[in-house]
Amino acid sequence: MKVNINGESKAILAVWFEENQVKLIDQRKIPETIEIYSAKNSDDIYYAIKNMVVRGAPAIGVTAAYGLAMASKNMEDMEKAVKTISSSRPTAYDLFKAIDFMKANNFSESAARRYALEITERSRKIGEYGNTLIQANDHILTHCNAGALAVVDWGTALAPMRIAHDSGKKIFVYVDETRPRLQGAKLTAWELQQEGIDYSIIADNAAGYFMKNGDINLAIVGADRIAANGDFANKIGTYEKAVLAKVNNIPFYVAAPGSTFDFSLKTGEGIPIEERDENEVLMVNNSRLGPAEGHAKNPAFDVTPHEYVTAFITEYGIFRPEELRKLHSLIHEDLFMR
CATH class of the missing domain: 1.20.120.420 (translation initiation factor eif-2b, domain 1)
Known part of the structure; x- marks a missing residue:
């Protein structure tokens, strides 16, 4: 990067x-x-x-x-x-x-x-496939950070944006801040700035506003684990964005390599969700939010049901949730993935 x-x-x-x-x-x-x-x-x-x-x-x-x-x-x-x-x-x-x-x-x-x-290399291929979904002047929403920092280079969700930008498509990215650790505001915005891609950071609860106003053409996010039916875990807040995209008829794509698919799980109900320290929610720049005696819940991820996913962007191509059995076969035949 x-x-x-x-x-x-x-x-x-x-x-x-x-x-x-x-x-x-x-x-x-x-x-x-x-x-x-x-x-x-x-x-x-x-x-x-x-x-x-x-x-x-x-x-x-x-x-x-x-x-x-x-x-x-x-x-x-x-x-x-x-x-x-x-x-x-x-x-x-x-x-x-x-x-x-x-x-x-x-x-x-x-x-x-x-x-x-x-x-x-698989991340680069994800970028090439994902680029085919991006048109010139598209406005794209992303959540958390799924760029080069989250891989080694290229990224997953950001790889299509990088290739689209490098190919001369003028794009604009809405970057969810991604509370509580602000991976969007801190990491994704930084990566896009390094690449010279236009962006704006938005509050997590502002995405619906921009979707309803017609300011967003598509959403691309990464994933941490994807079940056999297409239910997937990603940074907390992803589920909300997927539902909003569905309601507003906006394509919602998940970019991830074959190594993120866990076909041993039939649905997302089996995905373990990490609960992190409450102080990630309660403390911002060493200042406490809320009453001194207050507590917080801090799930690091949520699970988005497959019916909210338009398609998965992988190194093998682009697959709708109902096509994941075909993807499973391709991954099974891939010696590296065994």
Whole structure:
């Protein structure tokens, strides 16, 4: 992805492996500054995923793959390393897909690098397929961050926008702020600005206003886990946007690689939903919201039923929810995904 550092545009990855350390752009520090977090063991990997130094399902998977390769080279207890890393965040399916991949390939560094390259290339293909759905002058809504930071490069939901922009289509993006951690306002807006794509940040509860006024042509979001019937988990607030899109006859697309599909789950009812610290809701810039004795609920994700999804944008093509059996077959035939 493009990053402007001291007035100079550079290409940088969100996650990489260097000198037996896993290097990560610390997403907690963006947009104020770009800092690199160095993970030196499996406990550091757990911390990075759990505390959202890195976030986004594909990026979490790549971080886990590199982390297990590092743990193996460091001669850690691999059973313990796997248990530690797998306990970091329960909702993102890519985490468990990456762990299974590394187990099957003896936790080798070459396997981890291959996993990262595969995910990156698949994200580019998602961008190419998704670009066919975008017309010149489209106004697009997105929720949370599903850009290069959430993968390694390209992104999922943002990949079609990047390719559309690079191909000369003039587009505009409405960026949900995405409370409580503001991944939209902080991360997505930052990525779009680096790419030179026009955008505006909007309050989470303003999307319906713009949809009803005819200001939004389509919505594209990412996903953290997708069940066999097309029900999917994504950042809290996604369900509301999908319902609003349906009511206002706006196409609602989900961009995700095959590694995010969990065909062992028939419906979204089986997707575990992470509950995070209430202080993420109660505290903003070290200032408390509400009464001192007050408490908050903080589910990190919600599940959107498949009937609100127009189609899934994948590296295999674009599939309506009723076509996911065909997608399942393609994924099953893909040796990398086994």
